[in-house]
Amino acid sequence: MKPTYKNFEAKENSFLTLPPAGVYVGTILQVRVVDADGQKVLRDTIEVMVEITEGEYKGRFTDVYKDQEKRLGKDKAYYKGIFKLIPPIDDDEDWRFRAFEGNIWCVEESNPGYKFRKPDGSWDEQGLAGKAIGINIRNRIYNYTASDGSIKDGNAIEIARFETVENVRSGKAKPARDRDTRENKIENVPNGYTQVDTNTLPFNWA
Numbered sequence: 058m059k060p061t062y063k064n065f066e067a068k069e070n071s072f073l074t075l076p077p078a079g080v081y082v083g084t085i086l087q088v089r090v091v092d093a094d095g096q097k098v099l100r101d102t103i104e105v106m107v108e109i110t111e112g113e114y115k116g117r118f119t120d121v122y123k124d125q126e127k128r129l130g131k132d133k134a135y136y137k138g139i140f141k142l143i144p145p146i147d148d149d150e151d152w153r154f155r156a157f158e159g160n161i162w163c164v165e166e167s168n169p170g171y172k173f174r175k176p177d178g179s180w181d182e183q184g185l186a187g188k189a190i191g192i193n194i195r196n197r198i199y200n201y202t203a204s205d206g207s208i209k210d211g212n213a214i215e216i217a218r219f220e221t222v223e224n225v226r227s228g229k230a231k232p233a234r235d236r237d238t239r240e241n242k243i244e245n246v247p248n249g250y251t252q253v254d255t256n257t258l259p260f261n262w263a
Contacts, residue, residue, distance in 0.1 A: 073124045075137055075214055076114040076194060080230045082222050083109045083138075083192040085164075088185045103142040103182050107192055107216070140192075140216040156218070163219040164188050191220030195233040200240055210239060 087106040091098050108118050118138030125134035142160055145153035161173045168188045175181050195217040203209045217233035224230040 073117070073121045075121055076109060076117050078194050078196045078214060078235070079232050080220055080225045081109045081114060081192045081194065082111040082225050083107045083190055085185050085188050085190055086138075088183055090182055100143050103144065103185075105140045105142060105185060106136065107138045107140060107190065109138075109192065110189075137214075138192075138216070140219070160219040163221050164190055167191065167222040189222050191222050191225035191230055193217045193220050193230065193233050196235040198235060198237045198239055200238075 084107065085105055086108050089104050091102045091104055093099055093101050109115055118136060122134055122136045142157060143153070145157055164185060165171055165173060167190055171184065171188060173181055173184070193216065194214050197213050197215045199211050199213070200208050201211045215236070217236070220230040
């Protein structure tokens with residue numbers, strides 16, 4: 058048959074995979090504050106871009122992004138190492154306070170001298186950039202609609218919480234449990250995961 062497109066080239070079909078569920082030492086690359094708009098963003102959010110800095114998967118979030126950019130184009134490449142810190146409000150449930158304050162505590166403990174609360178009482182969210190941190194990654198199991206219309210199970214990774222760098226290096230920090238968001242959950246969850254592009258945040262926030 059005649060070629061159906063230009064610039065054909067036979068080449069290996071391979072791509073990098075994201076790091077598996079586990080705990081890693083990393084750093085915070087960039088930070089941005091997103092104000093609630095009542096639609097897509099329901100709460101004020103501190104979005105944190107992280108990268109793994111030690112071990113087998115060092116630099117993997119960046120490598121996957123660059124690999125996607127090369128294969129798919131810049132408009133279809135998404136950076137997956139995003140963690141959203143959602144500050145609670147005064148009448149929120151207790152778990153929201155514990156989650157937010159616990160994550161900030163991990164940053165402070167991992168970076169002696171850094172304090173999220175400034176002397177004037179305001180928060181130093183931009184000061185999070187450049188700080189060392191432990192990253193706890195878990196599996197997220199979900200439903201999706203296949204091309205034939207059937208409902209299937211998918212598996213992706215997401216950042217569950219921060220850890221202290223010391224606890225990651227010492228082995229004290231353990232991987233968070235999988236998060237099952239399926240409508241019809243089952244007890245037996247596969248250990249592997251399928252890489253699915255779900256994060257629409259841009260790589261460069263500058």
